[in-house]
Amino acid sequence: MTATEDRATTGERKPPQIVDMAWDPITRIIGNLGIYTKIDFANREVTECRSTSSLFRGYSVFMKGKDPRDAGFITSRICGICGDNHTTCSDYAQQMAYGIKPPPLAEAVVNLGEAAEYMFDHTIFQDNMVFVDFCEAMVKATNPGVLARAEKTPAPRGGIHGYRTIADIMRAFNPFEGEVYKEALKVSRVTREMFCIMEGRHVHPSTLYPGGVGTMPEPTTFTDYLTRLLRVLDFVKQSVALNDDVFDFFYEALPGYEEVGRRRVQLGCWGAWQDSDVCDYRYETMSDWGRSMFVTPGVVVDGKLVTNDLVEINLGLRVLLGSSYYEDWADTEPFVTHDPLGNPVDMRHPWNQTTVPVPQKRDFDGNYSWVMSPRWYDRNTGEHLALDTGGGPLARLWSTALNGLVDTPYVKATGHSVRISLPKSEKLPETTLEWHIPRWSNTIERDRARSYFVAYSAAMALMFLERAMSRVRAGDTRIFTDFEVPDEAIGCGFHEAVRGVLSHHLVIRDKKIANYHPYPPTPWNASPRDSYGTPGPYEDAVQGQPVFEENGPDDFKGVDIMRTVRSFDPCLPCGVHMYLGGGSVLKKLHSPMFGAGHG
Incomplete structure (x- = not known):
């Protein structure tokens, strides 16, 4: 004991x-x-x-004065892992500012590229990084009693993935030697090829622009993507079974393990994959086209959906300094006083943020991080919520499930779950997977959701392929909408980076960038204690x-x-x-x- x-x-x-x-x-x-x-x-x-x-990066400082059309190419360098998510989100913000909508085929290309990125990144992270902490070598070094039990525990889903015991699965994830570990690297290569077919290169896209794409929309463009997608479907189906077997076992082998990484359910999802039939990128219609996304945006608190309105989500954004190394900008002149609908915009909103770094010695009783503290202000309760992203997939699936709006032949949200349908693959039959809203927002459930979202991405990619090939067959190969940069404008883009919420806020004056603030998921998750003393999600999940x-x-x-x-x-x-x-x-x-x- x-x-x-x-x-x-x-x-x-x-x-x-x-x-x-x-x-x-x-x-x-x-x-x-x-x-x-x-x-x-x-x-x-x-x-x-x-x-x-x-580390201080300073993108919000040196973006000022740049040509806004360069924003996507510059901000993709924020990250060497998910730079394409930044390019996509920047293009969304620019399209709002320029008042343009890309052609439907261009939107399908972007969606296919982002689906491939989710499959690539989640696979290499889950199977080659996360599972190092659950593999045989690690469990032997930290919990030998658990490994001994795993040796004797049959794997319930062995008929799908082929492993007899839980310990056999753990061995398959041993770094550099395990079968699943090595196979995941091969799948990551194939999914990265899929990405490059759509977006030119990984990880900084060469074919994504505000207004459309530069990808050649030939039939082979989409069939090359499809053949690779079909090659990885067996692995995608097996991964869900492998993850479920290991995570269910940990709950059984270590009573109370649900408390590891558990925090109050405070999840944020900004939505992913635009529906070109609805989305026109106008702020005035953002509430409607936000709800039409194929991952539904939402703020989930204590298991309940607080809002799925991107306008309300946008207006609730607050950037608090708290324990970070910056000077306050509260007394400066605001860049934006009201949004295009006439709603007042808070001084601590990203549109109004001014970044003034103040290097100093780390002090855990004072300031101790270069990360600011993004929060979401719930006007109904007056709380500044330290939302987390659940690593990305947990918030995306939870919000989509509760909203119940996604209803396609491949993915359906039921109000309490998400059903994912994948066709017959080389070894495995047609499969329907179902992710259910869990009892907890904790370590195990964040990790479990990741394999389900890989399957979700594969399923949606099949639908985006159907849409794209239908347009090509009909002769609609338009991929770009021309535009002029306005003298003055504002824009905001909302997207899901691999590991969670991503927003870009843009202010244009005299055809140049006057203010620009990207907020990816790690500032939300890794934020220090804020001005109210509220710990960030990492801190909150680990502490206690x-x-x-x-x-x-x-x-x-x-x-x-x-x-x-x-x-x-x-x-x-x-x-x-x-x-x-x-x-x-x-x-x-x-x-x-x-x-x-x-x-």
Whole structure:
């Protein structure tokens, strides 16, 4: 019986044994995310957490004065992982500012490119990064008792994925050696090829522009995409079964594991994949065309849908400074006082933000991060909500399910679930998957949703292909709408980056960018404590969670904490450092399993 199980049984707490531990950096490419914790090893729980970023980018500063037509190409460089999401969102904002709508075939090309990006990125992250924390090698090092049980537990969905026991699945995810780990890399290559067919190159698109695309709309463009999509459908179906088997097992093997990474349900989704039959990019009609997206926008609080209105979502955006390294702009002249519908725009809205960096020493009792604190103001309750994205898929599926508006031959939202229909593939028959709204917003459910959203993306790609090929066969091959840059205008774009909400806000004056603010998902998830003392989602999810790892302080891997942070899909680890107390190095980890240290 673990200490956590013992406490749950007896209700007794032991005298605390607090140890300061930090993982800094936790990164994918450039080492700028740090997680600082206090862990009570006597009662096996995290008592405090701070999320910090050591990197200032400054895009909102140097975008000023640029030609707005360059915004998509510049902002794609914000990220070396999902740069296309930024290009797409920037083009959405520009199309609103220019008053234009791309031809339907161009919209289909963009949707196909974004569907391929979701499949690519979620697959490589889930199977080659997330599952490193659930693979045999890691579980053996952190929870040998769980692995022993996994060896004896049959895999319920073995008829789909082919593995006999849960431990066999865990072995299949071992880095560099496991069958699923290696197959996921192959699938990621194929889905990246699909992306490049539509958007030119990965990850900074060469064929996306405001007003349309430069992709040649030939029949082979779409058949080349289709043949690759059909090649990965078996893997997509099997991945859902593999994920469900492992995650269901963790709930059974570790009673109380649902509390790991659990936080109040506060999810934000800005919607994805425009419906060209409805969307005209006008702000005045944004409420309607937002609801027509093939991933439905929404703010979900305590399991209930607060709004699906993009105008209301837009007006509720607030950027709070809190514990970040910036000077306040509250007393400056606003760029936008009212939106195009006449609604007042708050001074802390992205349209009005002025970024003034103030470098300083990190102080966990004061300012400690370069990340600001985006919040959503709920005018009904007066709360500034620290929305999270659920790593992207959890919020997207939850919002879409509750809205019940998506109804296509391939994906249907029911009000309590999302049904995904995939055709017969090489080995597996026609399959209908159903994601149900879970009981919790926690680590396991963030991760589980990811494999379902890969299937969702594959299903929607089939529909977008049908629409595109129908237009080509009918001779409608228009892919661009011409435009003029106005002297003055404002625009906003709403999209879903791979790991969650993405917005771009643009102000044009004298045909130049006067103000520009992109807000991707990581600032929402990794934000520090805000002006009201509310912790950001990483901090909130980690702080208070139980520790199930069997190791003590001397050889502690922090796997439960890492699972929680990675469930949000942050920029992933190229290196993990561990420190004890006042910055003294406890251990440098060089195994590929745990990440390489950079002393």
